[in-house]
Each structure stands twice: as C-alpha cells, then as structure tokens.
Amino acid sequence: MNLGKYSLGIGDRFSHQGIAQLRGIIRANQSGLEISPVWNKSNREHIYVHSHPADVRKEADDAVAALGYTGNYFVDADHINLSTVAPFVESADFFTLDVASFIGKESSDSTVFTFVASCAKYLGKLNIPEINHPFEITEDILVGIAGKFLAATQQASEIYNYLKENKGNGDFITEVSMDEVDSPQTPVELFFILKMLSDKGVPVQTIAPKFTGRFNKGVDYTGNVDQFAIEFEEDVLVIDFAVKEFNLPRELKLSIHSGSDKFTIYPIMAGIIRKYGQGIHVKTAGTTWLEEVIGLALAGGEALEVAKSIYINALGRKGELCAPYADVIDIDDSKLPAADEVADWTSEKFANTLRHIPGHPDYNPNFRQLIHVGYKVASEMGSIYTELLKEHAEIIGCCVEENIYDRHLKRLFNL
Numbered sequence: 001m002n003l004g005k006y007s008l009g010i011g012d013r014f015s016h017q018g019i020a021q022l023r024g025i026i027r028a029n030q031s032g033l034e035i036s037p038v039w040n041k042s043n044r045e046h047i048y049v050h051s052h053p054a055d056v057r058k059e060a061d062d063a064v065a066a067l068g069y070t071g072n073y074f075v076d077a078d079h080i081n082l083s084t085v086a087p088f089v090e091s092a093d094f095f096t097l098d099v100a101s102f103i104g105k106e107s108s109d110s111t112v113f114t115f116v117a118s119c120a121k122y123l124g125k126l127n128i129p130e131i132n133h134p135f136e137i138t139e140d141i142l143v144g145i146a147g148k149f150l151a152a153t154q155q156a157s158e159i160y161n162y163l164k165e166n167k168g169n170g171d172f173i174t175e176v177s178m179d180e181v182d183s184p185q186t187p188v189e190l191f192f193i194l195k196m197l198s199d200k201g202v203p204v205q206t207i208a209p210k211f212t213g214r215f216n217k218g219v220d221y222t223g224n225v226d227q228f229a230i231e232f233e234e235d236v237l238v239i240d241f242a243v244k245e246f247n248l249p250r251e252l253k254l255s256i257h258s259g260s261d262k263f264t265i266y267p268i269m270a271g272i273i274r275k276y277g278q279g280i281h282v283k284t285a286g287t288t289w290l291e292e293v294i295g296l297a298l299a300g301g302e303a304l305e306v307a308k309s310i311y312i313n314a315l316g317r318k319g320e321l322c323a324p325y326a327d328v329i330d331i332d333d334s335k336l337p338a339a340d341e342v343a344d345w346t347s348e349k350f351a352n353t354l355r356h357i358p359g360h361p362d363y364n365p366n367f368r369q370l371i372h373v374g375y376k377v378a379s380e381m382g383s384i385y386t387e388l389l390k391e392h393a394e395i396i397g398c399c400v401e402e403n404i405y406d407r408h409l410k411r412l413f414n415l
C-alpha cells in the first residue's frame with residue numbers, strides 16, 4: 001500500500017465534516033496535485049467524544065462515495081501503541097506507531113554494542129548529499145543515540161509485527177511518531193533512527209519527529225523560523241539519503257503533527273519539498289472542529305448561543321480542559337474575553353475572533369486555543385450539538401472547506 005507523495009491528515013472530532021474536508025482536497029487536486037486524504041483519530045479523541053474506530057472508516061467511505069472521489073484515501077489509527085491498537089486493526093489502514101514514551105528507556109549493553117558496531121562505516125565525517133557541512137560522528141555519539149532510541153524503535157517493530165500478524169503484510173501504511181516529547185530530534189538522530197527502523201524491518205512510510213519550536217494546537221508556529229527551516233531541510237535530505245542507504249520505502253516522507261494552522265512555516269516547507277521533489281504528510285486535527293464552532297456562530301440564533309456557551313463553559317473549566325494539552329497550548333489568561341462580554345457578541349464578532357486570519361483585528365489566538373481544547377464541552381452536549389451540525393451543515397461545510405483549501409492547501413502547495 002502506497003500513501004502517495006502528498007497527503008493531508010484530516011482529523012474530525014465529531015465525524016460530520018468528511019464530505020466538506022474532501023471537497024477542499026478535491027479542489028486542490030483540480031490543479032493537478034494528487035493529495036491523498038487521511039482521516040485520522042487518536043484513541044484519546046475517541047475516548048473524549050465516545051466514538052469508535054469504525055466510525056472514522058464509515059465517515060471516510062461515505063465521503064468518498066458521496067463525492068465520487070476516485071483517488072487513494074486512508075484511515076489513520078493515530079498515536080496508537082501496543083495497548084491501544086487492537087480496536088483499530090479492522091477499520092484502519094494507516095497506523096501511527098507512537099513510541100515517544102520509549103525514548104530514553106534502557107536497552108541491553110549487547111544491543112547497544114551491536115548497533116554501534118553496525119554503524120562503523122559512518123564514524124568520522126558523515127556527509128549527507130546536498131547538506132553543505134559534514135556531521136562529526138563518534139562512538140560516544142552513537143552510544144548516546146542508541147541509548148535514546150533503540151528501545152523506541154524496538155517498540156515500533158513490536159507494534160508493526162503485531163499489525164503484520166493481525167492485519168496482513170503490506171496492507172497498511174506505517175508511520176512512526178516521536179513528536180510528543182520535550183526536545184526535538186536532530187537530523188543526525190533522525191538518520192540513525194531510520195537505520196534502526198530498517199534494521200528491525202519496519203517499512204516506515206512517514207516519520208513524525210519533534211521539530212524545533214512550538215506547534216501549539218490550532219494556532220500558528222512560534223519559534224525560531226530560520227532554525228526550523230535549516231532543520232526541516234536537513235531532515236528532508238537525511239530521509240532521501242536514508243531511503244537509499246537503508247533500503248527503506250521509496251515514498252518515505254516527513255509527517256508534520258499538529259500541522260494545522262502553521263501558516264508561517266508553510267511557505268518554507270513548500271519551498272523545500274519542491275526544491276528536492278520530496279513528499280510530505282501534514283496532520284491537521286482540531287482545525288475542523290473550530291470551523292464547526294465558527295459555522296454555528298455564523299448561523300446565528302440558537303446555534304450562536306451554543307457556540308457562546310461552549311466558550312463560556314470552557315472558560316469556567318479551563319484548568320481541567322487544558323491539562324491534557326499543557327505542552328501544546330499557550331494561553332495568555334489576561335487576553336481571554338470575559339464570559340459576559342462574549343455573551344453580547346454578534347455572529348460576526350464571534351466568528352472573527354475565532355477564525356484564523358493572521359492580522360485580523362478581532363482574531364484572538366488565546367480564545368481560539370481555549371475553544372480548541374473545549375471539544376469535550378460540545379461532546380457533553382450530545383445530540384444538542386450534533387443536531388445543530390446537521391441543521392447547519394451547509395454553512396459549516398463552507399467554513400470547513402474554505403479552511404482546508406484556502407488557508408491550508410493553498411499555502412502548503414503554493415496554489
């Protein structure tokens with residue numbers, strides 16, 4: 001199974017926007033691209049919204065059938081591990097093996113020794129084609145990398161072998177993710193991580209490292225953009241070299257997690273992948289849920305009141321809702337509008353505050369991030385919320401499609 005050069009992960013918390021999301025991708029593909037849609041949902045999201053892996057498969061199949069879409073599409077069991085993978089086996093055909101929690105776990109001296117010995121040819125100056133400076137590789141560096149990543153890559157192989165046994169060899173896409181950690185992996189670390197995965201027989205097609213800077217949920221990238229650009233370019237070149245060097249799948253590419261709304265770095269990524277003819281997978285998640293709330297606000301009446309009550313409720317439960325996302329949000333409390341203020345807002349004021357238009361005078365990233373983590377509130381509303389999604393499907397669908405196409409794909413692929 002082959003993911004294709006370009007793919008977009010489209011998370012959809014409540015599984016109502018599959019058609020609108022696919023419309024956005026089809027519009028981009030009309031300019032000659034072939035972007036594969038990948039509907040992704042993690043175990044954590046399923047728990048919060050009380051959904052099941054099979055719901056995501058149904059959403060994807062239904063959207064594809066409704067629009068007569070004939071390209072490849074996938075269903076991603078996002079961030080699974082050995083203890084959570086089983087319920088996804090049947091419905092998913094893309095598995096994101098999250099091994100972040102195994103980084104730094106001890107491996108036996110003999111496995112470390114074997115790995116270091118197998119890297120003898122890279123000792124000294126390691127030159128990666130197109131990178132204009134060599135990397136200095138010492139035995140100490142290799143021992144350090146082995147100590148950090150052998151257990152994690154071993155875990156990836158265990159999950160992969162479980163899938164191979166239960167899903168069938170080759171019938172799925174394998175992604176390995178290490179993004180949910182504190183410190184970024186360097187391009188050199190990425191090179192040896194890929195060697196480990198190859199050694200262990202994991203045919204990784206996408207890899208999600210942790211990059212420099214902050215990838216906060218639902219808002220733009222913050223961090224050193226120049227440093228990100230260097231790191232991203234080196235990662236792309238490392239992957240290209242590793243594919244040949246370690247006989248990994250030809251289509252191996254970077255996967256950018258929490259990739260929605262990172263508008264500042266989209267042109268950089270677009271330029272680099274075009275320069276080297278490489279592919280990319282970008283995972284979006286809550287950005288579609290935020291468009292649902294924008295659409296409800298624009299619909300006015302009861303729907304606007306529900307949108308407001310999601311914010312007001314989330315404001316009162318900020319600590320609880322933010323806790324699981326502490327590492328991936330940055331909310332300045334002093335910039336959150338008060339509940340009674342929001343209660344008086346018009347549709348336009350609410351939508352403009354939430355919609356991600358950088359530089360718009362009403363746009364408030366703090367407001368946006370709080371609603372991003374507030375989907376639990378909507379989930380608790382049950383059918384009150386989902387019935388409104390059905391009732392206002394048209395206006396919400398326009399928001400979702402516009403967000404995917406105009407704000408994301410146009411920037412990512414220079415359309």
Ligand SMILES: [Zn+2]
Pocket residue numbers: 079177179180208257258
């Ligand atoms: Zn992730």
